[in-house]
Amino acid sequence: MLRISDDISIQDWELSESFVRASGPGGQNVNKVATAVELRFEAARSPSLPGPVKTRLKRLAGRRWTLEGALIIQCDETRSQARNRDIARQRLIDLVQKAMVAPKRRIATKPTLGSKKRRLKAKKVRGEVKVMRGRVDPTD
Known part of the structure; x- marks a missing residue:
């Protein structure tokens, strides 16, 4: 369970994580270990979020909001899978x-x-x- 505030907490069934290979520095570690995390939050189906919060969340999420109403947060900042997982969860919070x-x-x-x-x-x-920009008469 992910605690957002005193009255809002996200249940485990609303979150799903998948780990993929990250790009960037890391040597051979990048090629063999899936350290990047993709956190998926089923926001539209979430019973813990009130309607107005869902609406504002959709606007704030932008391209991270899917057509099914899920919020996807990706993180591949560090070489550690656990640290990337914590960063993604903190971004969601x-x-x-x-x-x-x-x-x-x-x-x-x-x-x-x-x-x-x-x-x-x-x-x-x-x-x-603008009037002064007018055409100058040669007769003057």
Whole structure:
């Protein structure tokens, strides 16, 4: 079981790990040992995540979210399989914790009188600059 917060924890059946050969430095170790981890979390079917958290998680995950509703996290940073496994699990925890934070609602405000005047003055100055770019008459 993976504990995210006091009220959210991910069960073992929701996670599946597969180990594949990693690329990068490591000498012969890279060619013979599957150290890279691919952590798959069945987020869409998860009973432990509330609906709004799932929605935000899907948006945060981006390309890591599959069509079946699974979140896939890959890690091949280190030469150690156990360390890569821990890093992948920590990334999942961080992502779910970030998805748990509800965004603040923006309170619409009116623009101030000063900002309106500054905007109109800037538009006028810009218009004058553009007028000055006009064609020059040779008769003048």
